[in-house]
Amino acid sequence: MHEWALAESVLTAAVETAEKEKLKKITEIKISIGELQQIEQDLFEFALNEIIKQQDKMLKNVKIIIETEESVLKCKNCGHTWKFKDMQKKLKENEAEAIHFIPEVAFVHTRCPRCNSPDFEITIGRGVSITSIKGEK
Amino acid sequence: MDTRISVIDKRLSNIKNVISVASGKGGVGKSLIASSLALILSKKGYKVGLLDLDLYGPSSHIILGVKNVLPEEEKGIIPPKVNNICFMSIVYFTEDKPSPFRGIDVSNIIIELLAITQWGRLDYLVIDMPPGIGDETLDVIRLIKKSRFLVVTTPSKVSMAAVGKLLTLLKELKLPIVGVVENMKMNNSGYVKNIVSKERIRYLGSIPFDTKIEEAIGDPLRLYKTSFMKKLEDIVLSNNIING
Numbered sequence: 542m543h544e545w546a547l548a549e550s551v552l553t554a555a556v557e558t559a560e561k562e563k564l565k566k567i568t569e570i571k572i573s574i575g576e577l578q579q580i581e582q583d584l585f586e587f588a589l590n591e592i593i594k595q596q597d598k599m600l601k602n603v604k605i606i607i608e609t610e611e612s613v614l615k616c617k618n619c620g621h622t623w624k625f626k627d628m629q630k631k632l633k634e635n636e637a638e639a640i641h642f643i644p645e646v647a648f649v650h651t652r653c654p655r656c657n658s659p660d661f662e663i664t665i666g667r668g669v670s671i672t673s674i675k676g677e678k
Numbered sequence: 679m680d681t682r683i684s685v686i687d688k689r690l691s692n693i694k695n696v697i698s699v700a701s702g703k704g705g706v707g708k709s710l711i712a713s714s715l716a717l718i719l720s721k722k723g724y725k726v727g728l729l730d731l732d733l734y735g736p737s738s739h740i741i742l743g744v745k746n747v748l749p750e751e752e753k754g755i756i757p758p759k760v761n762n763i764c765f766m767s768i769v770y771f772t773e774d775k776p777s778p779f780r781g782i783d784v785s786n787i788i789i790e791l792l793a794i795t796q797w798g799r800l801d802y803l804v805i806d807m808p809p810g811i812g813d814e815t816l817d818v819i820r821l822i823k824k825s826r827f828l829v830v831t832t833p834s835k836v837s838m839a840a841v842g843k844l845l846t847l848l849k850e851l852k853l854p855i856v857g858v859v860e861n862m863k864m865n866n867s868g869y870v871k872n873i874v875s876k877e878r879i880r881y882l883g884s885i886p887f888d889t890k891i892e893e894a895i896g897d898p899l900r901l902y903k904t905s906f907m908k909k910l911e912d913i914v915l916s917n918n919i920i921n922g
């Protein structure tokens with residue numbers, strides 16, 4: 542499961558930020574996961590918990606809040622906007638999986654539903670990010 | 679906040695040496711040299727990885743004849759072993775379809791690949807770079823601090839003009855340059871050697887145009903036997919490019 546690598550990146554980044562801010566403890570991390578990356582939330586949370594267990598004091602009893610963000614795409618050619626959800630069903634399994642690993646290959650495997658252009662952008666909901674961190678000094 | 683950058687150093691922490699095969703110009707032999715260098719190092723018994731960062735025109739998989747393999751998922755993705763080389767490329771995810779990426783996407787892909795690829799222990803990671811000094815080069819400079827640069831040119835003035843710009847940039851940033859290889863040499867002009875030496879950069883040597891190379895593309899066992907490969911091996915050994 543590659544969710545592990547993403548979970549590890551979230552916690553590494555959180556600890557790094559906390560150290561920069563001279564926090565002694567992180568009490569809460571709010572994480573956003575963009576639909577495009579099709580994260581298995583169970584696996585992701587499992588990985589987060591496992592890594593937190595291995596970590597010492599900084600992350601002890603941290604509260605993790607996960608929000609999913611709808612993925613919106615916008616065509617640079619014709620201006621049309623659409624949601625990844627709407628086209629997900631049409632994808633072949635291997636294409637969906639490739640997008641799961643590298644969201645940008647959406648430009649390889651999908652097209653603008655209106656004008657068929659590959660020149661669109663991911664407006665929101667690409668992948669994993671931290672939206673906020675709370676802690677104690 | 680983008681969390682992926684933080685974990686990249688950790689992913690690369692067990693890699694002893696990184697050599698990026700770069701050029702200001704396309705079509706000069708970067709991919710052939712990168713793949714062949716990986717083969718040479720692997721034959722010498724080193725643990726070797728090869729990362730193809732030419733996202734628009736990936737070629738290493740063609741040179742090595744990589745077919746029907748995909749990375750395994752294990753706390754990230756594990757590059758499949760091809761001829762004993764851990765090989766990572768965007769082709770696993772594009773199925774070799776055209777890849778119309780904008781600059782920001784290129785950057786995102788490189789960051790994602792570096793954040794999720796589990797290389798494990800490597801003596802050498804060789805990177806097959808795309809031409810020029812755009813996103814890929816800037817991202818390698820930014821994200822892979824231990825990279826050294828092996829620069830490839832052809833004898834042409836046109837090639838050297840673009841390569842000179844890359845060398846100037848690398849020097850300005852005080853980045854380690856392994857040296858310059860002059861590839862596809864057809865006469866004994868000293869043009870490239872003079873320019874490179876004047877810049878106080880190591881001229882590693884030249885590789886003649888090898889008319890038989892095309893027949894060996896896609897077949898590492900045949901590649902090992904080409905005069906191209908022998909010459910590259912000479913260059914690698916005589917310049918002490920291998921240092922453990």
Ligand SMILES: Nc1ncnc2c1ncn2[C@@H]1O[C@H](COP(=O)(O)OP(=O)(O)O)[C@@H](O)[C@H]1O
Binds near residue numbers: 709711862891895906
């Ligand atoms: N020394 C050489 N002799 C003959 N052909 C070569 C030599 N070096 C490279 N080539 C060929 O030139 C072409 C471009 O090489 P490639 O490695 O793809 O360049 P780049 O990665 O710089 O764009 C390929 O077909 C390759 O096989």
Ligand SMILES: [Mg+2]
Binds near residue numbers: 709735
């Ligand atoms: Mg190439």
Ligand SMILES: [Zn+2]
Binds near residue numbers: 616620654655
């Ligand atoms: Zn459109």
